Amino acid sequence: MDRTSTMQVSQQDFEKAQEQVKLLKKDPGNETKLKLYALFKQVGLTYFPRKPTVSWAASREDNARQKYTELVSSLVSAESADPKTDTSPGESRHGDYETVLVTTKNSITKIMFNRPEKKNAINHKMYREIMKALEEAGKDDSTIAVITGNGDYYSSGNDLNNFANIQPSEMEKMAKDGAVLLKEFVGHFIDFPKPLIAVVNGPAVGICVTLLGLCDIVYASDRATFHSPFSELGQSPEGCSSYLFPKIMGLAKANEILLFNKKLTAAEACAWGLVTEVFPDSTFQKEVWARLEAYASLPKNSLAVSKQLLRSMEKEKLHAVNSKECEVLQERWLSDECINAVVSFFQKKAKL
Numbered sequence: 001m002d003r004t005s006t007m008q009v010s011q012q013d014f015e016k017a018q019e020q021v022k023l024l025k026k027d028p029g030n031e032t033k034l035k036l037y038a039l040f041k042q043v044g045l046t047y048f049p050r051k052p053t054v055s056w057a058a059s060r061e062d063n064a065r066q067k068y069t070e071l072v073s074s075l076v077s078a079e080s081a082d083p084k085t086d087t088s089p090g091e092s093r094h095g096d097y098e099t100v101l102v103t104t105k106n107s108i109t110k111i112m113f114n115r116p117e118k119k120n121a122i123n124h125k126m127y128r129e130i131m132k133a134l135e136e137a138g139k140d141d142s143t144i145a146v147i148t149g150n151g152d153y154y155s156s157g158n159d160l161n162n163f164a165n166i167q168p169s170e171m172e173k174m175a176k177d178g179a180v181l182l183k184e185f186v187g188h189f190i191d192f193p194k195p196l197i198a199v200v201n202g203p204a205v206g207i208c209v210t211l212l213g214l215c216d217i218v219y220a221s222d223r224a225t226f227h228s229p230f231s232e233l234g235q236s237p238e239g240c241s242s243y244l245f246p247k248i249m250g251l252a253k254a255n256e257i258l259l260f261n262k263k264l265t266a267a268e269a270c271a272w273g274l275v276t277e278v279f280p281d282s283t284f285q286k287e288v289w290a291r292l293e294a295y296a297s298l299p300k301n302s303l304a305v306s307k308q309l310l311r312s313m314e315k316e317k318l319h320a321v322n323s324k325e326c327e328v329l330q331e332r333w334l335s336d337e338c339i340n341a342v343v344s345f346f347q348k349k350a351k352l
């Protein structure tokens with residue numbers, strides 16, 4: 001169908017779209033499903049053999065039929081343009097996720113952030129799905145787990161919509177619930193029982209940078225950048241970075257990132273110890289996956305026991321740091337500095 005024209009779609013196009021929607025491989029998500037359902041009902045409620053006169057009901061029906069058909073067409077094109085949502089030979093795809101794509105192949109479970117159109121920003125659903133995926137990966141037959149991003153970004157960090165459309169009377173609850181969610185989320189990284197490797201395919205922002213300190217290896221494309229603009233956003237560090245970053249890179253360097261918003265190139269992040277190794281973007285996926293496949297053929301239990309031993313020295317401390325960071329952030333989210341930063345982003349005044 002030509003989506004640029006304003007032509008009316010026929011009842012036949014509409015019926016074809018109803019069939020296509022059933023064949024989508026990727027769940028389009030509740031929001032989209034509700035939109036489709038509402039449009040479908042509008043057509044269903046008003047559909048009857050048409051008289052030549054145009055009534056308001058008929059034109060509403062045409063409009064809903066057109067919107068439904070266009071929405072399905074965009075879902076079908078997005079799916080066929082996105083080869084990464086297809087599994088490759090030998091790869092098994094784990095069930096029911098909307099915001100991440102979870103697959104296992106060659107003893108590696110890959111958790112891929114999958115909101116490329118939003119630069120893989122993490123909304124509430126995605127926080128929960130990442131936790132679920134980590135729980136499953138911790139228990140499945142894989143030897144190692146990998147976190148990576150779909151599209152040009154690794155992740156733009158917390159989805160700022162998590163702070164949008166909150167009534168003043170609900171602000172405190174939002175901050176309290178956010179702190180509970182964040183503590184549980186970071187806790188999953190602290191407690192993850194197997195080697196966890198970050199494959200940073202592009203720019204990383206905010207919480208997706210700080211969490212790298214809790215990963216066991218970090219491989220980065222030379223296109224990746226690392227930016228934790230907490231003071232710019234009126235916020236404070238999380239992901240145990242207030243403890244791990246000074247330990248990894250020294251206090252002076254950690255201060256530049258966590259206090260003064262310094263954006264690192266991949267080469268700088270590697271020199272400062274946050275990244276294990278940097279690869280040219282043109283060969284990044286090939287080189288990294290070949291390396292990881294070799295690592296994943298090592299004895300699985302030995303790797304898990306060794307990872308847990310290394311982590312055990314710090315685990316209690318990391319949970320205490322996580323609690324403290326969430327407590328401070330809960331306060332920050334109610335500050336004028338933070339609220340103004342979020343408003344500026346949505347007014348398109350302030351991008352990073």
Ligand SMILES: CCCCCC/C=C/C(=O)SCCNC(=O)CCNC(=O)[C@H](O)C(C)(C)COP(=O)(O)OP(=O)(O)OC[C@H]1O[C@@H](n2cnc3c(N)ncnc32)[C@H](O)[C@@H]1OP(=O)(O)O
Binds near residue numbers: 178
């Ligand atoms: C339960 C709460 C726990 C909170 C934990 C604490 C976590 C803290 C952090 O992670 S702080 C970091 C927060 N992230 C940001 O501030 C990044 C904001 N985004 C940007 O500045 C820019 O989008 C960009 C520099 C990442 C990319 O710029 P550009 O290449 O020009 O792309 P667009 O801006 O057009 O982005 C495309 C599309 O995605 C939407 N989007 C991108 N990032 C976010 C985001 N973090 N939150 C919400 N939405 C985001 C952007 O609005 C565009 O949407 P549109 O197409 O306009 O609908």
